[in-house]
Amino acid sequence: MKKYDLVIIGAGTSGAYLAREIAKRGHSVLVIEKNSRDKTGSKYDIFHIEEREFARLGLPRPVEGDIEWAFEFEKNFIADPRCLYAKLQTNHVVGLHLHEYTLLMNDRAIEAGAQIEYEAEFVSLTFDKAGRINGVKYIQGGEEKTAQARITADCSGITAAARTTLPDGSGIEKYSLGDEDMFYVILRYVKLKNKEDYLDGSTFWANYKAWIAPCADPGGAIIGIGACHSFEYAERMYAEMEKTVPLPEYELVKVEMGRTPYTRNMHSLVADNFIVSGDAGCLTKSVNGEGVTSSIYMLKIAAAAIDRAFKIGDTSKYALWRINREYNSTQGAEFAMLRAMLVGVINAVSFEEFEYVFKSGLISDELLNALTGASVPPKALLKAFGAFVSGIGKKEISKATVKACVNSLKNAAEIMIHYKNYPETPEGFEEWCAKADRLYERIGKIK
Numbered sequence: 001m002k003k004y005d006l007v008i009i010g011a012g013t014s015g016a017y018l019a020r021e022i023a024k025r026g027h028s029v030l031v032i033e034k035n036s037r038d039k040t041g042s043k044y045d046i047f048h049i050e051e052r053e054f055a056r057l058g059l060p061r062p063v064e065g066d067i068e069w070a071f072e073f074e075k076n077f078i079a080d081p082r083c084l085y086a087k088l089q090t091n092h093v094v095g096l097h098l099h100e101y102t103l104l105m106n107d108r109a110i111e112a113g114a115q116i117e118y119e120a121e122f123v124s125l126t127f128d129k130a131g132r133i134n135g136v137k138y139i140q141g142g143e144e145k146t147a148q149a150r151i152t153a154d155c156s157g158i159t160a161a162a163r164t165t166l167p168d169g170s171g172i173e174k175y176s177l178g179d180e181d182m183f184y185v186i187l188r189y190v191k192l193k194n195k196e197d198y199l200d201g202s203t204f205w206a207n208y209k210a211w212i213a214p215c216a217d218p219g220g221a222i223i224g225i226g227a228c229h230s231f232e233y234a235e236r237m238y239a240e241m242e243k244t245v246p247l248p249e250y251e252l253v254k255v256e257m258g259r260t261p262y263t264r265n266m267h268s269l270v271a272d273n274f275i276v277s278g279d280a281g282c283l284t285k286s287v288n289g290e291g292v293t294s295s296i297y298m299l300k301i302a303a304a305a306i307d308r309a310f311k312i313g314d315t316s317k318y319a320l321w322r323i324n325r326e327y328n329s330t331q332g333a334e335f336a337m338l339r340a341m342l343v344g345v346i347n348a349v350s351f352e353e354f355e356y357v358f359k360s361g362l363i364s365d366e367l368l369n370a371l372t373g374a375s376v377p378p379k380a381l382l383k384a385f386g387a388f389v390s391g392i393g394k395k396e397i398s399k400a401t402v403k404a405c406v407n408s409l410k411n412a413a414e415i416m417i418h419y420k421n422y423p424e425t426p427e428g429f430e431e432w433c434a435k436a437d438r439l440y441e442r443i444g445k446i447k
């Protein structure tokens, strides 16, 4: 049996990033990946990374001509249901091929000293005599193998192969995601019929959770939609969207479908000798279900904590707890706050109210740019407040919607404060979870 400091399940972007970070600090790392190398990272083709994230997270930045690079753009329109009053957010986004980028990250992990075994499928966790996790059993080439590890990391994606088999009482929730916890995403890769419709940016329709964005072909586009419940429901929403949104004329080239977690992250991401990250820990953004960089943000914290745990010879949940504390009190708090606001507002606002919000200036270019880090000019805030009050006066916004928006703001503030006060140690964790669950009960789920 081989022994490693760290065994990682899954060589997607999360597993590959963690493998490199730990190997480059001089620790031994094994990654087991159920797919062959030429299938790894091929669950769909194009994904987006905001340009500023490459430097922030220390990620390789492909440029035009590299096989990973597909396109980039800066204009992001956010639009009302009929696309009459679209607002512009400037945010530099890079489109990449997921398979090629995942392999680039795999190769960087190998370069740093990590070992990746492909076509190696996780079977079960293994335990020492005291009942502590001490590695994995996996199948490769029809042969059952065992790898021992001081820490095991589940980066196996949405199915959470190891997290869902944890022993009771580990501290990490072991449930599998249900239909209300995921976004069913359908991507239509299309060829645009008319040159004047060629895209130089993306447009997002929040009420339909749908968008159109560039693809690798400059004469093409990707029309995407995401919805909870099922792919059938997402298709029904797409048909609804087609009734109001003036989409450009297109020919369908191919359709891709996939699921991404659309729910809060696991309350705890660490147990004795174990961590969970990526889609397996539900670390996707609450705004759109994207999860590559949001998981890597958590893994940057985790890599420092794991390195320290190895150095002090303590890999218990106590030693790893700072991952929970640092993640949840920063990005975790921000995502929880945004989730509460979005669920409340999107579930409450009607088609007509959506249109009013855009027409009246309640949402403006300045406010949208503030979401990408620019400061909000007080004038824009005043204008938004004025539009809101006037909307209530003119009955453009119903009392029920006002109530729902006020409640969602209250919920957002309360949950953010709760995450900011995430316990410093495992003591107090159960009470923290009980209050978080009560708050989420109140917040509800997106319809």
Ligand SMILES: Cc1cc2nc3c(=O)[nH]c(=O)nc-3n(C[C@H](O)[C@H](O)[C@H](O)COP(=O)(O)OP(=O)(O)OC[C@H]3O[C@@H](n4cnc5c(N)ncnc54)[C@H](O)[C@@H]3O)c2cc1C
Binding pocket: 009, 010, 011, 012, 013, 014, 015, 032, 033, 034, 035, 040, 041, 044, 046, 047, 048, 049, 120, 121, 122, 123, 155, 156, 157, 158, 159, 161, 185, 186, 187, 256, 257, 258, 259, 260, 277, 278, 279, 280, 284, 289, 290, 291, 292, 293, 294, 295
């Ligand atoms: C259609 C669609 C579009 C998206 N677009 C974006 C986007 O534009 N930007 C963005 O940031 N995010 C996007 N996301 C979300 C993003 O794809 C995920 O959040 C991200 O890929 C998660 O990475 P991961 O490494 O955690 O999991 P994965 O990429 O799923 O990797 C998990 C790996 O584990 C392996 N594995 C699974 N089970 C086992 C097992 N039993 N044994 C061994 N190995 C196993 C899998 O084969 C896989 O290679 C999108 C999602 C979908 C569905």
